[in-house]
Amino acid sequence: MTLTVIVASDFTNFIGRFHPVLVHAPIGFLLIAALLEAGRRMGKISVSESTVTFILFWSAVSATFACFAGYMLSLGGGYDEKLLSDHMWQGIGVAAFAWIAWLLKSEFFQNSKTLLAKFYFPAFCLATILTMTAGHDGGSLTHGEGYLTQYTPEPFRSLAGMDPIKKEISGIQPIADIQQALVYQDIVQPILEMKCVQCHNEKKQKGDLRVDQFVSLQKGGKEGPVFIPGKGAESSMITRCLLPEDDDDHMPPKGKPQLSTDQITLISWWIDQGAPVDKKVSDIKVTEQIKTALAGLGSSGGASKSELPKSAESAIAKLTVSEPSxxxxxxxxxxxxxxxxxxxxxxxxxxxxxxxxxxxxxxxxxxxxxxxxxxxxxxxxxxxxxxxxxxxxxxxxxxxxxxxxxxxxxxxxxxxxxxxxxxxxxxxxxxxxxxxxxxxxxxxxxxxxxxxxxxxxxxxxxxxxxxxxxxxxxxxxxxxxxxxxxxxxxxxxxx
Amino acid sequence: MEKLLKELQHANLESQTRRHFLQSCGFGLGALGLGSLLGSCGNSNAETDTAAKLASSKIPQFAPKAKRVIYIHMAGAPSQLELFDYKPELLKYHGKDCPAEFLEGKKFAFIQGVPKMLGPQGKFNQYGNSGAWISDYMPHLQSVADEITFIKSMHTDQFNHAPAQLLMHTGSARLGRPSLGAWSVYGLGSENQNLPGFIVLASGGQQPDAGKSVYGSGFLPSVYQGVQCRTGGDPVLYVSDPTGMNRSMRKQTIDAINDINRKTYEDVQDPEILTRISQYEMAFRMQMSVPEVMDVSKEPQFILDMYGVKPGEGTFAMNCLLARKLVENDVRFVQLFDWGWDAHGTSSTSNVEGGLREKCQESDRPVAALLQDLKMRGLLEETLVIWGGEFGRTPMQENRNGLVMPYMGRDHHLEAFTMWMAGGGVKKGYSHGETDELGYYGVKDKVHVHDLQATILHLMGFDHEKFTYPFQGRNFRLTDTMGKVVSQVIA
Known part of the structure; x- marks a missing residue:
């Protein structure tokens, strides 16, 4: 479920963007409080009760602020509903239990000898555990699910019942025979996978756009279709890539890996040709410019390896000789x-x-x-x-x-x-x-x-x-x- | 003589620092078995650098395409709208008020209030197989259009001459950074041992506004700075032997001075001493090599005619011919400055009608001849020629102090200007980037000064992000923290 109390605005976006900054305060505070409490209870260190209470107070305060900022960030939309809801309630839980733990630890309850004081420890533990689960879900929202364990090495991988590491994750695979390659599946989709899918996938749909499958790409996002078959130069998925990097509407956002000129050319060409799903390169028109861009995808080129063209003196590039004495x-x-x-x-x-x-x-x-x-x-x-x-x-x-x-x-x-x-x-x-x-x-x-x-x-x-x-x-x-x-x-x- | 001895004694005393005292302690007491306690004091076995090492090269990240560079800087900034960036639409707006959106929040060097638009003054046509737009201001350049890559979407951050020139040549609008030429020689080394690796030639009656810093070495050892040669008379002053001293005596003197300098270097390890040693040696070799390479009297008449050079004249044309001769002798970086392109419309020489035409007439043929000459000698393929100013000129007519100017002129413009490159691994007959229909902003493939610098370094084999020099605790690079290689212009 989602609460809709405030409407998204520039102001809420501004505050919301601070959520990733603020969340680290309660995480750090609570963990240090837990560590001190554990050390104290085991008699390893001597810490005054008031130290722990003090840290708990600030954990609760910062968690509350993080909750507010997080809520405002969520108004921007584009997240997986269920994951977002889980994360929100866990986050609120952290703040709530931190406050409860602090309250029960305070002198008033400790001195009153009521049964309530006994609940201090469970509340504290709960807050700490929720910090971790909320943190994990938050990570999944930002980086995509499975980010944390994506590169788990063997033998832990098979022990945990995970699939073997997918090879194509690191980039576009060279294509053996360009003429027989499917334009969408072998050329366009791998580029999208590499440069766009991180923010436009099933779980995280920035601008309500998903590009991980053709059907959803065709549907477009919040502002309508992202491509107009036959008109590459007018399609927003092309024009946005061509905007200056400082422009707010530029995609991918500043600081993220950008598409190379060849990659933009190729996607634009695919749209110009009517954005076919099942056509091969040999089925559609190939211009000189496209030929060069395609050449980079071949097994010897590897457009993904280097964004810069290979030296014209190709002979030099290919020569490997032993170290001169x-x-x-x-x-x-x-x-x-x-x-x-x-x-x-x-x-x-x-x-x-x-x-x-x-x-x-x-x-x-x-x-x-x-x-x-x-x-x-x-x-x-x-x-x-x-x-x-x-x-x-x-x-x-x-x-x-x-x-x-x-x-x-x-x-x-x-x-x-x-x-x-x-x-x-x-x-x-x-x-x-x-x-x-x-x-x-x-x-x-x-x-x-x-x-x-x-x-x-x-x-x-x-x-x-x-x-x-x-x-x-x-x-x-x-x-x-x-x-x-x-x-x-x-x-x-x-x- | 007595004064000299006193000075020597004083200098010696000055160099006796606490460090030296401890150093000698290290030796003295070491013999007494206490050396181990003071181990770090006596171990000054720092590697003795040689001057030759300073001139040697770093290994480039990739095989260079441009082995040498001739950078022709038109100081004052030529008008792209009269020369290369053809804007027929601007002609329609000629004499009309400038649209408000071009003025809001903008600052100009001289324009005030609402200026009028100024249509292009040149007659444009397309030339070569590539269909490059060149105006009738540059009739000779038309003949080499197919050798050139034009970048029409250049932009910069500075609208005053000196800072803009500094930004263009050193990557920063403030003083203290090494120039492009200095970085090049630092990176690729100097080839001809008898000539400096970085030579500067200036014409047009004045030095560039930013002074010597535009070809300085900044924090790099000063051996990498540009050496300016005079175009008329003795190319380098005081390099010839004084009367009464012959060459072998001169050699002995320089050897003696260098011996002393080398000893001082061993003591104080200041790299600037190495620079001084190598400069003494270089000056001695230059006595022979410079007059030879700077002497155009042995050039055949048809070559002189092609450039339009009259021997003995220190013109821009002469500098172009000299640039070819220097590059032919493997000088790494030749920097030409030509002053007088600042066409504000304030006088009969400073305007985009007659004044700019005159500057073009002086420079057009020599530049085209330089490209032709380099090409037929097989040098253009390995030599990158760069042409441009420090910024562009406005599509509006300048109205200094809100007044109507006596001549047609344009103010400094940082949003859009044209530069071109030829040879050295750039595309032949290519135009990169576009400006809007009035030539105010770049609208396609904008290229910032740092992007251009990154591209030039790339052509010379260097990754501009990895090509650094440690100074004051951090690694500095030409492009500071910016710059993107414009891969589209690379052949």
Whole structure:
């Protein structure tokens, strides 16, 4: 049953929100009083009666305030009726028995020698026990039922007759075949489970909304339906997620885990497509943007793991190599090379000869002990030649190679074919010609090549680019284009 | 000479503290078998740091996409409404009273009462495959539109130049925090041992309003602060040898000074001494390297023409060319400041018509040339170029003291402005965020200054929440307690 004496207002909400703060006072006070009383009765400590009475008084006062605040909080609605009612009466019980215990303990009753004084101890015990049960129900109201014991380990779990821990609790499971996935059940529902269900479930229905099952999601909440099939951008479950985090209507509330952009995009897409319950991804329209968002759900992506997109240099992200030896790194540093670890979670390293202009073919073998780890190599402006590139080709995990302003030419580049992760190649101001470029282009992993100031011709670039659309070859502006660039609508030169 | 000796004696006496006394006690009495009692006194075997260690890098959380940064700050704050944020609706309101909802509870630097709305002065068009909106104020930038990510929904907390610049560069509107460049060099280290890792170049006749603090090192060791180079004449003053002293003699002098400094460091362990040692060494190496890298006379004529540079002139165009040369020589962070973008409408140079057009004419071609130049050298992929002011400008015309201004101008605006980034791992040809139809508020994907800083650090490989420096008992970070990486702009 519920009492409706006051109507919910901003003021009651304000007071109500203090309930979780206030409740901890009577819990703490009563437990400390119980502890002192127990210690006193067992003769372990000497505490005056008045100490216990004093604490009991404040337990009763704080419990009374907590009751009032709790009642006001409940006016906001959205809680499981039965659980709420249990919690309320237990809470009132705590306050009532605390007052009774205090009264019976007072000098008046203790001195009057009536039978009533004998009820002090039972009343006190009852108040203490009710504190615990009310506290437990309060926890269930806030965090959801089963929160306390959710992660009970074995063997206690089976002893208590609980189900094994559900695996998907920790997040969205990667989906093996995206095309065959059910849009609602495999994509939308897991997102809702992870980010929304905590406050919108069977037991706790904030805003009278439940999202743990499709039927109730469709029904909507206090303010009507949360989605309009076919109109994702107008559906309140989308617009609320897009409000600034400081906005009162923003969902999930500030401080709770937020939905990622991809997750919002996916839910919005599902609504746009009419919010079907039983359709597969392959049954409905997939745009480019959705494709990227979906890709994150695949078994390799794991959108739930990281909210940030994976690095574009995917090859680097996938490489795992052993720890580089400090001795080998030290040898490189002695030769004047700069050696840095690329990131904390990987052993890949970057080597740069920016401070070693005299570095050349003779020293190149120093790199070989770290052949596995070196992924970025900068040999620009050094004395390296085609002969040295033969050794460079042994750095099997190389992704970026700077050879600008060196004497390397076509013969040396032929060696680089074996580098299966090479993505970036800087050949600015080298002797490389069309033949060398074709050799490089045959390497499928290469994404960008810079050839400005080399012997590569524009026509060769055009041929290679048409053959390999994924490859970007940058030759920069020739003098003519540069002059035209400088002239364009320009008033600077005329000034 | 006598005075010098006295000073030395005084300094020595000053450094003899109680700690030193106890320290020597530890040794002296230790021999007498009492050492164990005073064990903690004599054990000063603190690791001797080297200057090289200061310049070395921390390991980033993830592989960096931007290895270097060129940050072009247009001090005074350019008008987004004339340049990038096209608002045709605002033109319809031109000359009409500003709606009351834009003024209620708002404070402006100069606007009083009810100002009139001011329509965009530029002619807008879409450019590149990405259809980026750019006005006729910047004809050259149009040619590189497809390299750029525009963020149109920037917002800040400060409406005065100095605090807003501090917030933009140090993450706090108050003094004392390290700048973005200082954090970058602290994190990623310095690559070229002959050049400072963080170099500052200023143009436009004045320094930024917030002074040197916008490129200072705050509580980080001062070796990380930005080194300002002059654009005309000697790039760094007093770095050349005095008359009568040759380079080897200079070397001996510096070695002797550094030996003394190193001994002092062993005694007092003040990290600032390491900074001083490394700066002496750096200054010596800079004698050779700086004149070389700052000398544009060896650049081919067509490159000079592309930027619009005349050798010997300390212009913004020159600074752009120098920025390219510095980055080519692996300087980690190059900060450009250009003064004179504060278009209030108070004079013939400070307004959004002629004045802003002139600033654009001075800077448009060099900036576009810089992007072109970096790209063809294969540097743009690894270099993040950032362009922007410290805040935006109002959609209303400024009415300082309630009067009609002689020229069309706009007041400082913190709710919405545009910045752009290119290269270094950001998307090519992309526009992020939107403002309302009058350009007053960001309405979609708002990006706060701290969010931008978090994103820049992310591009350099750092998690802005983990990249910290302990100072006065707590770990400080660039983004303080705020900031969210804008993942949408990352390629």
């Amino acid at each position: 400090e001795k080998d790194i030290e040898a490189l540093r002695k030769a004047g090379l700069l050696v840095n670890r690329l990131s904390q979670d990987q052993n890949l390293i970057e080597v740069s000869a920016v401070n070693a202009a005299n570095f050349g073919d003779a020293q190149i073998s120093l790199l070989l002990p770290l052949a596995e780890q070196i992924t970025w190599l900068k040999l620009g402006k050094t004395k390296i030649t085609d002969a040295g590139l033969k050794e460079v080709s042994k750095l099997k995990n190389l992704t970026r190679l700077h050879l600008e302003h060196t004497a390397v030419g076509d013969a040396g580049l032929a060696n680089l074919k074996s580098l299966k992760y090479l993505e970036y190649l800087n050949l600015v101001d080298t002797k490389v010609s069309d033949r060398g470029l074709k050799n490089v282009a045959d390497n499928k992993s290469v994404k960008s090549v810079y050839v400005w100031g080399s012997a590569v011709s524009d026509s060769a670039i055009a041929v290679v680019t048409s053959k390999y659309p994924g490859l970007v070859i940058t030759n920069g502006l020739n003098k003519e284009l540069m002059a035209r660039f400088a002239q364009k609508n320009d008033t600077l030169t005329s000034k």
